[in-house]
Amino acid sequence: MNSKPTQAVLIQHALAAIERVLAHDDNAAPVPFFGPTDLGELPIEKQALLQRLEQQHYRERPAYCALHFCLVSASALLGVSQTLLDRQVAPSPADREREWNALANHAKIAGRSAYRAALILADPPQGDAGLS
Numbered sequence: 001m002n003s004k005p006t007q008a009v010l011i012q013h014a015l016a017a018i019e020r021v022l023a024h025d026d027n028a029a030p031v032p033f034f035g036p037t038d039l040g041e042l043p044i045e046k047q048a049l050l051q052r053l054e055q056q057h058y059r060e061r062p063a064y065c066a067l068h069f070c071l072v073s074a075s076a077l078l079g080v081s082q083t084l085l086d087r088q089v090a091p092s093p094a095d096r097e098r099e100w101n102a103l104a105n106h107a108k109i110a111g112r113s114a115y116r117a118a119l120i121l122a123d124p125p126q127g128d129a130g131l132s
Contacts, residue, residue: 004085011082018075022068031068032057033116058120069117076110 032054039047058065083102088095 008082008085011078011085015075015078015082018071018078022071022075028064029057031065062120066117066120069113069120073110073113073117076106076113079106080110 032050034050034054039050042050080103083099083106087099091099
C-alpha cells in the first residue's frame, strides 16, 4: 500500500488546522511583520516607524506573537513536506527548479519565523504572559 496519498491528506489537514488557529482570534490585533523587501522600498522615516510598531506589539504580547510565528513556521515546514511528497520521479529542468525554489522559500519562511519567535521570547516584558 502506498502511504504517499495518506501522508498528503494528513499534511493538508494539519495545514488547515494551523490556518484555523491563526484565524481563530478575531478580536486580536494582527501580528505585524515587515520584511526587508517591504521596508527597503519605503523612506527611512517610514521604515523606522514600522519597526517601532513591530517592536511595541512584540513587547506588549510576546507569547501571543511568538505563538503566531511558531505556527507560521510549522505551516512552512508542512509546505516543505508537501513539496517533497509531490516531487516528480524524473522532473524536467524547469520542474526541478520550481521544486527547489518552493523548498527554499518554505525553508526560509520556517527558519525566519522560528528565529523571530525565539527573539521575541528572549526578552519578554516583566510580569506579562502576553497571551491576553
